[in-house]
Amino acid sequence: MVVEPWYRSLESPEEAQNNLLTSLVDLYSKTRYGQDYGAEMISDVNEYRSRFPIVDYQDLRRWLDRVKDNGYQELLSEPVIRWVMTRGTTGTPKLIPATKTHLEQVLMVGARALVSRALRAREQELLNGGILNLNFPSAVNSEETGKGRIEYGYSSGTYAKYNPRLGRVGLVPEQEEIDRLGGGICRQDWERRFELVYERARGSDVRSVMGVTNVITSFGRYLKKRHSLAPKDVWRFRAAFCTSLPKIHTYHEPKIRALYGPVSTVEMYTVTEGVFAQQLDDNPYVVPNYDAYFFEVVEGKNVKMLYELKRGE
Numbered sequence: 001m002v003v004e005p006w007y008r009s010l011e012s013p014e015e016a017q018n019n020l021l022t023s024l025v026d027l028y029s030k031t032r033y034g035q036d037y038g039a040e041m042i043s044d045v046n047e048y049r050s051r052f053p054i055v056d057y058q059d060l061r062r063w064l065d066r067v068k069d070n071g072y073q074e075l076l077s078e079p080v081i082r083w084v085m086t087r088g089t090t091g092t093p094k095l096i097p098a099t100k101t102h103l104e105q106v107l108m109v110g111a112r113a114l115v116s117r118a119l120r121a122r123e124q125e126l127l128n129g130g131i132l133n134l135n136f137p138s139a140v141n142s143e144e145t146g147k148g149r150i151e152y153g154y155s156s157g158t159y160a161k162y163n164p165r166l167g168r169v170g171l172v173p174e175q176e177e178i179d180r181l182g183g184g185i186c187r188q189d190w191e192r193r194f195e196l197v198y199e200r201a202r203g204s205d206v207r208s209v210m211g212v213t214n215v216i217t218s219f220g221r222y223l224k225k226r227h228s229l230a231p232k233d234v235w236r237f238r239a240a241f242c243t244s245l246p247k248i249h250t251y252h253e254p255k256i257r258a259l260y261g262p263v264s265t266v267e268m269y270t271v272t273e274g275v276f277a278q279q280l281d282d283n284p285y286v287v288p289n290y291d292a293y294f295f296e297v298v299e300g301k302n303v304k305m306l307y308e309l310k311r312g313e
Helices: 004-011 013-028 032-036 045-051 057-070 100-110 112-120 155-162 175-180 187-201 213-227 248-260
Strands: 080-085 095-099 130-133 141-145 148-154 169-172 206-212 239-243 264-271 274-279 286-288 296-299 302-305
Touching: 004 013, 013 032, 013 045, 013 302, 057 095, 080 100, 080 155, 095 100, 095 155, 100 112, 100 155, 100 274, 112 239, 112 264, 112 274, 130 187, 148 155, 155 175, 169 187, 175 187, 187 213, 206 213, 213 239, 213 248, 239 248, 248 264, 264 286
Parallel strands: 080 148, 130 169, 130 206, 206 239, 239 264
Antiparallel strands: 080 095, 141 148, 264 274, 274 286, 296 302
């Protein structure tokens, strides 16, 4: 159930996207946001584009504030489980509401890179060993809203906290231990987290590492400097699942292999809003999750579906 819907959507992306749009419109028709734009009247992509405007985070912010003050029905079809924050890569950190469906979806599509790699490369040990937990903390700050005080933290740590296991595969150490250290993302904070990861995981059967690419390499350099050990000297790594930076296969992969051994480097395209794509096979490209997210792009003056793009566009 993890990879099969993805494989099917790649065979027929148009059908997958049309089915997904129908589901999303039905959900939005139950919200104030969707009702304001006539979601219940939408029957196809053209009707959807004529009613829903292109928006950015600032456009949505007033609706997110309404969710905080008036309740989830303003924008969402189900209650907010947790608020999560971005790392601020493209500006100041932004807050995003996470629902039960969103958290479950992140687990399912986030596991696809791992499961697909294990199946295609016949590396079943990836599904039995642990994953080194180098995630950001899930509890950082809080704010007062019309519905009471909400607590929030980084999205990666939050997803790790709410989705700690996939079958027999689990994070080492658990996210609760990372969170108990507190702190943010300055150098001293990371060094304390790295030391905790080393102490708690060094006796565990860890087979892979997953996370932000420069955090993965920073952990390796920390071990070399502090303990005169590379990660490959401590654990038997088979794969590194890397996110959030360009040139993963051309620039970062040699550094990762120098620290972690002859691992398979698998790229993932993850953001706070979801896990949008991941590498399918040995070709160094990410492949969209057409069954889970609705992908449109602005190309020139036109809006197209992602699957309609031609090479060079």
